Amino acid sequence: MSKVYIALQDNDESRYIVEAIEEDNPEVTVIHMPAMIRIENEGRLTVNRETVEEKMGRDWDVQELHVNLITLGGNVEEDDDSLSLHWNE
Amino acid sequence: MAAKKLNIKDKYRLLTRDLDWEYSYADRKEAFPYEDFEGIKITDWSKWEDPFRLTMDTYWKYQAEKEKKLYAIFDAFAQNNAHMNVSDPRYVNAIKIFLTGVSPLEYQAYQGFAHTGRQFGGVGARVACQMQSLDELRHVQTQIHAMSHFNKFFDGFQEYSHMHDRVWYLSVPKSFFNDARTAGPFEFMIAIGFSFEYVLTNLLFVPFMSGAAHNGDMATVTFGFSAQSDEARHMTLGLEVIKFLLEQHEDNVEIVQKWIDKWFWRGSRLLTIVAMMMDYMLPNKVMSWKEAWEVYFEEAGGALFKDLARYGIRMPKYSEIIEKEKEHISHQAWWTFYTHGHAAGFHTWIPTDEELDWLSEKYPETFDKYYRPRWELAKEMEAKGERFYTKGLPQLCTTCQIPMLFTEMDDPTQTSYRDTTYNGERYHFCSDGCKDIFEDEPEKFVQSWLPVHQIFQGNCGGPDVGDILSDFYHMNVGTDNMDMKGSPDELRWKQWKGVA
Numbered sequence: 001m002s003k004v005y006i007a008l009q010d011n012d013e014s015r016y017i018v019e020a021i022e023e024d025n026p027e028v029t030v031i032h033m034p035a036m037i038r039i040e041n042e043g044r045l046t047v048n049r050e051t052v053e054e055k056m057g058r059d060w061d062v063q064e065l066h067v068n069l070i071t072l073g074g075n076v077e078e079d080d081d082s083l084s085l086h087w088n089e
Numbered sequence: 090m091a092a093k094k095l096n097i098k099d100k101y102r103l104l105t106r107d108l109d110w111e112y113s114y115a116d117r118k119e120a121f122p123y124e125d126f127e128g129i130k131i132t133d134w135s136k137w138e139d140p141f142r143l144t145m146d147t148y149w150k151y152q153a154e155k156e157k158k159l160y161a162i163f164d165a166f167a168q169n170n171a172h173m174n175v176s177d178p179r180y181v182n183a184i185k186i187f188l189t190g191v192s193p194l195e196y197q198a199y200q201g202f203a204h205t206g207r208q209f210g211g212v213g214a215r216v217a218c219q220m221q222s223l224d225e226l227r228h229v230q231t232q233i234h235a236m237s238h239f240n241k242f243f244d245g246f247q248e249y250s251h252m253h254d255r256v257w258y259l260s261v262p263k264s265f266f267n268d269a270r271t272a273g274p275f276e277f278m279i280a281i282g283f284s285f286e287y288v289l290t291n292l293l294f295v296p297f298m299s300g301a302a303h304n305g306d307m308a309t310v311t312f313g314f315s316a317q318s319d320e321a322r323h324m325t326l327g328l329e330v331i332k333f334l335l336e337q338h339e340d341n342v343e344i345v346q347k348w349i350d351k352w353f354w355r356g357s358r359l360l361t362i363v364a365m366m367m368d369y370m371l372p373n374k375v376m377s378w379k380e381a382w383e384v385y386f387e388e389a390g391g392a393l394f395k396d397l398a399r400y401g402i403r404m405p406k407y408s409e410i411i412e413k414e415k416e417h418i419s420h421q422a423w424w425t426f427y428t429h430g431h432a433a434g435f436h437t438w439i440p441t442d443e444e445l446d447w448l449s450e451k452y453p454e455t456f457d458k459y460y461r462p463r464w465e466l467a468k469e470m471e472a473k474g475e476r477f478y479t480k481g482l483p484q485l486c487t488t489c490q491i492p493m494l495f496t497e498m499d500d501p502t503q504t505s506y507r508d509t510t511y512n513g514e515r516y517h518f519c520s521d522g523c524k525d526i527f528e529d530e531p532e533k534f535v536q537s538w539l540p541v542h543q544i545f546q547g548n549c550g551g552p553d554v555g556d557i558l559s560d561f562y563h564m565n566v567g568t569d570n571m572d573m574k575g576s577p578d579e580l581r582w583k584q585w586k587g588v589a
Binding site: 003004005007033034035036062063064066067068069070071072074075076078079080087088089 | 096097098140141142143147151154155158291294295296298299300302303310314317318320321322324325328375388389391392393395396399
């Protein structure tokens with residue numbers, strides 16, 4: 001199975017997003033590099049709006065992710081409640 | 090009562106798909122004249138999927154937010170004299186390459202996506218290309234703004250646009266984009282949208298930018314990551330384009346595969362300069378070129394091609410050569426610039442002993458065997474006051490325009506050299522990959538504006554190299570070029586820091 005990945009700018013908003021990703025995808029590997037955080041997982045990774053909102057303590061639009069996003073790998077599926085990445089094999 | 094909020098899918102349908110119209114009095118074929126001639130068959134544009142479903146209003150909202158953050162940091166950078174906080178003045182030379190070699194490509198990408206978007210019959214693809222075109226314009230503007238601060242304190246930034254159109258090594262990135270932009274709209278999308286954006290730009294904008302942060306350059310990492318936040322959308326567009334073409338008609342598969350073979354080869358050649366920037370020009374190291382290549386090309390690209398295998402797409406041709414090149418190309422490129430350091434628009438240097446040790450550790454198979462001895466020789470020569478500069482001008486590859494600096498990958502002591510004859514003229518290449526590309530489109534590549542040929546034909550002034558550098562390239566000879574040691578950049582840095 002190939003790895004999907006997402007990288008975010010290392011800042012105050014991303015820290016909550018990373019926490020949410022870790023909670024919803026317990027298998028992920030989180031790699032800290034200068035100024036960025038890379039998160040990878042075998043096959044699939046999902047960012048859920050509800051979990052991010054809970055961590056941030058405010059409303060959060062899934063498309064706000066664009067502000068802190070650096071790169072991603074995998075086929076993207078996005079709706080009002082989540083963004084997920086996967087590879088077809 | 091508050092108006093009901095549309096969900097993303099409905100909003101996308103209304104604000105993107107609904108912007109299209111039927112043609113009642115104009116001929117659709119005349120409105121989109123470039124859609125057919127590449128042989129690509131589109132049967133139904135409505136099958137186009139945009140997973141991000143970004144509409145124009147949301148686009149402006151988030152782009153405005155990104156710009157506000159970015160310019161606040163530029164202001165802070167300038168107000169705090171943060172150019173003084175970079176790790177080492179040698180680092181700034183990587184940023185000179187960025188401004189002269191990369192930022193003008195952002196402008197070409199802006200032009201390319203504006204043109205290509207206009208030529209697509211499907212509204213979803215048109216709007217996505219329009220957004221990418223605006224993004225690319227934002228990238229070139231923010232890069233110029235960020236680097237204008239360095240221009241006040243360091244040499245070599247003053248004539249980036251003029252240089253991009255003339256200087257020998259800058260013809261490599263310039264001709265790469267010219268090739269893509271003079272192709273049809275679908276080839277442009279496979280070249281730039283897919284091959285370049287999905288796989289290759291990651292290597293410049295992710296590990297190199299992380300390196301900029303690690304070297305104290307707050308301005309560059311910020312514009313880099315701000316640009317890259319648009320790039321995730323560009324990557325998704327590139328992937329959607331290729332899936333769309335492959336799903337539309339089986340005849341598209343062979344055409345797309347040929348473009349993938351061409352553009353991954355061209356892209357890996359172009360990235361040679363990024364390899365050199367990562368291994369030799371970042372004094373504080375994040376990862377080696379080889380490690381970055383393994384993560385972003387082999388792992389990420391490998392996953393991508395496994396995913397595309399269901400359409401009958403295979404890994405790019407010459408992948409096995411590309412895999413071996415990660416051990417060599419950064420060393421071969423920096424040695425070439427070091428020995429041509431009198432003709433470059435930035436400073437070059439011998440790596441420090443600690444840096445040589447780091448390279449030995451990161452490249453255990455190749456560095457001590459092939460490359461370290463050259464630097465030990467260069468150190469001896471420099472110590473004797475005989476810093477080496479070559480007297481000759483390099484032979485260039487007709488396709489990628491890179492000097493013949495690459496070796497055979499199975500014998501790194503042998504220069505890789507190929508040639509072919511077309512209409513009675515002999516043309517020269519650095520590799521089988523570049524030779525294949527020429528032979529597939531000879532009428533295009535015989536027109537290559539090769540800087541060294543142009544110099545010998547008398548089209549760049551002269552006759553001496555020094556005249557060409559100053560009059561034709563607008564370099565400040567003796568200031569912008571030559572070794573870092575003893576340069577005005579180095580002297581100013583020492584004065585600022587109060588060291589002798």
